[in-house]
Amino acid sequence: MFDLLAIAPLAFESSLARWALVAARIVPSVLLVPVFGAPSLPWVLRLGLGGALAAWFTGAMASQPAFLSKGVGGVGWLVSWAYEATLGLTLAFVVWCAFAAARLAGQLQDLARRGDEEGSLDPVSAEPSSPLGSLYVLLAVLIFAELGGPGALITAWGRSFELVPLGGGVMPSGVKLLGAMAGIVAGLFEVALGLAAPVWVAVWLSDVVFAVAGRLGGGMGQAVVAGATTAAPLVVLGTLLLGLGLARAALEGWVLQVPGLVLYLARVWADG
Numbered sequence: 005m006f007d008l009l010a011i012a013p014l015a016f017e018s019s020l021a022r023w024a025l026v027a028a029r030i031v032p033s034v035l036l037v038p039v040f041g042a043p044s045l046p047w048v049l050r051l052g053l054g055g056a057l058a059a060w061f062t063g064a065m066a067s068q069p070a071f072l073s074k075g076v077g078g079v080g081w082l083v084s085w086a087y088e089a090t091l092g093l094t095l096a097f098v099v100w101c102a103f104a105a106a107r108l109a110g111q112l113q114d115l116a117r118r119g120d121e122e123g124s125l126d127p128v129s130a131e132p133s134s135p136l137g138s139l140y141v142l143l144a145v146l147i148f149a150e151l152g153g154p155g156a157l158i159t160a161w162g163r164s165f166e167l168v169p170l171g172g173g174v175m176p177s178g179v180k181l182l183g184a185m186a187g188i189v190a191g192l193f194e195v196a197l198g199l200a201a202p203v204w205v206a207v208w209l210s211d212v213v214f215a216v217a218g219r220l221g222g223g224m225g226q227a228v229v230a231g232a233t234t235a236a237p238l239v240v241l242g243t244l245l246l247g248l249g250l251a252r253a254a255l256e257g258w259v260l261q262v263p264g265l266v267l268y269l270a271r272v273w274a275d276g
Contacts, residue, residue: 019062021081025170026065027058028088030161032096038103038145039153065165084171091168095160103144107137 034040034054041050111134 022065022170023055023058023062025085025088026061027055028085029092029095029164030054030058030061032089032092033099033157033161036096036100038141039099039148039157061161061165064162065170087171091164095164099157103141107134107141111137 031051031054034057035047035050036042040053
């Protein structure tokens with residue numbers, strides 16, 4: 005019978021196993037963030053793009069040792085993969101919050117303009133859509149790309165691998181553990197800010213573009229855009245702070261403590 009847990013330790017040092025761990029940290033952002041085409045671009049294409057980026061990072065980190073000894077066994081490898089996926093989802097959520105705030109700002113303006121909750125239907129999903137919300141997101145993505153946002157994402161991903169080595173890294177014991185965890189949380193919070201800051205700037209600049217358009221259009225267009233430029237920054241800031249707060253809680257709780265405990269128990273089980 006094909007036993008995945010039995011062959012996982014043997015494959016861990018291979019390029020494919022390292023690629024799977026890298027992909028677990030990178031692919032969530034590619035699947036969720038509108039910069040990479042979500043949700044319009046088919047998920048299969050986004051998954052392929054994430055896999056290609058993971059392959060590039062795997063080659064770039066070929067000299068970096070992955071954390072997990074062969075004695076841990078297949079259970080430890082799967083725990084490391086879940087660890088990477090959790091960290092990847094946390095970072096992806098921070099970036100997604102900023103774009104979600106941009107969409108929400110546009111939806112608020114559509115609601116104020118129509119005076120009710122009815123709107124047009126999306127031709128693909130057949131669900132209520134927001135023209136201004138979609139326009140906000142598209143404009144934010146465009147400005148994000150012009151500001152060098154994709155490069156900032158790659159830099160932040162690379163920084164995350166420096167802070168938390170592939171597979172979770174070795175956690176010290178005792179008092180040193182608290183200092184190490186505080187340093188890692190602070191560093192990953194810096195990474196989260198690095199991921200979200202270009203998006204926030206892009207959303208803010210999109211507000212400026214709408215304000216200029218409203219000035220040129222005058223009348224109702226000016227009133228709608230004036231309301232957008234007043235509400236959107238507050239929505240963006242509130243959603244961004246919520247995302248960073250949840251990211252901090254996730255990093256301190258699940259990402260740093262729980263996987264380390266499971267890995268320790270896996271080692272004890274393997275040694276016994």
